[in-house]
Amino acid sequence: MKYIDEFDIDMVNQALTFNTTDMHIQGTCDLFTTKPVGADRKLYKTLNKMYNPEEEEEEGESENNNVDISTNADLNPQFVQLKKRSFSYTYSNPQSVTEMLLREKKLRSQSFHSPPPPETGNEHEINSPFGPLNQSSSMKLFGYLIAILNATYPDHDFSTVQPTHFKTLSSSDVVLKVNNFLISVGKNNGLDWIWQTINTHIDIEECLCFQFTPEESFLSDFPGLLWTNMYFMFNKKKKRVAFIYLLATGLRNxxxxxxxxxxxxxxxxxxxxxxxxxxxxxxxxxxxxxxxxxxxx
Known part of the structure; x- marks a missing residue:
């Protein structure tokens, strides 16, 4: 993931970082593109091996044919184009993932009102807030968020984080939750400006949003940590992810x-x-x- 440095986002981060009478609040909004770097590709391969072993086996069997594939690619410009954008390409149907996430959320919250989902016959299919992880689009979205966590906290390895640590939210829910936290600690001014600034870079209403709950082992590395809230906003069209996180620590006396x-x-x-x-x-x-x-x- 490539970090995007924007001056107005830096101003937002300054506004989100302040002291109360008994706490230090560190608020940050980091922007990333979904363009992978070397470490990201390795991470995606690791995740794919964990959650989609069948595809890994097929890829292993086809390694001996790489030379023939390269030759055919030279003869087929359309194939080369697909290879170049194979990673940035995500969802064939722009509405399918949103509908799938809403369906999964409804099944989790109202499962006792609905019959169990039909058997797919795929023993490796794992449902998650991102959709079935045996699907490339869902796996990549999951990988984006893990890659951002690794980039933000390089002293930790989040490759073993389970999809259950994430929860889908609507964009309005994220805004409401963040505002409520800020207001509860005395930050009442400038909230509209903060979201307007973020919106110019990510188009909040078009985002798929997730809340991340870290493990206790991660939280224990922050002495005096009182609470933390972490949210992701993913815009497929812009190929961007906003990582918004708030940490509160007690002031030392x-x-x-x-x-x-x-x-x-x-x-x-x-x-x-x-x-x-x-x-x-x-x-x-x-x-x-x-x-x-x-x-x-």
């Missing part, structure tokens, strides 16, 4: 405590100093009185 300790120590020292001076004055007066008595005698 060590410096304030240290200042209070220093002030307390200073006050105690001054108090002790005054006591010593007071005692010294009395001792000097007693010595003077003793000398006067001796002189009189």
């Amino acid at each position: 060590e410096s304030r405590a240290g200042t209070e300790d220093e002030e307390g120590h200073t006050q105690r020292s001054e108090s002790q100093g005054h006591d010593l001076m007071y005692e010294d004055v009395f001792e000097e007066e007693e010595e003077d009185v003793d000398r006067m008595d001796v002189d009189v005698i």
Whole structure:
């Protein structure tokens, strides 16, 4: 995935990062294209091997024919064109994935009202928020999000994250959830401007949206983390993904405590100093009185 650096998005990130009386809020919106880099291709192959072993076996059997395929590609320009855009090509029917996601969401939430789905006969088919993972389009969408997580947190490997860690949401749900979190911590101003800016780059209403719930092992690497919320917005037409995440950590009071300790120590020292001076004055007066008595005698 290729990171997109935009000045106005940087301004959004500055607006999403602030302190409250007891928390530090780090909000970020990162934009990525779906164009793969070397590490992404390796990741997609790993995921495909995990969730679609039959296709991997077929690819392994066809490796000996690569030379013949290359020769035929030279004779068929249309084939070359397909090869070049084989990765960026996603869904044959623009509405099919949206309908499929809505159908899957309905089946999960209202399964007790509907009969079980018909058997497909494919033992490797795994349903997910992205659709059946034995389908190339669903697998690539899943891979996009994993690749973004790996790019954002390079110290972690998300290749083993399960599809169950993701949940489909509508674009309006994402906006509402983020706004509610921000308002709850005192961020009331500029919310419309934030979403208008993001919308110019991703066209929010045209996005498929997902919420990601990370594992505890990931969260434990952030000391003082109170909560985190992570959302993805995928626009197929623009071939872009927006990764929006909010992290809240408790503010540390060590410096304030240290200042209070220093002030307390200073006050105690001054108090002790005054006591010593007071005692010294009395001792000097007693010595003077003793000398006067001796002189009189």
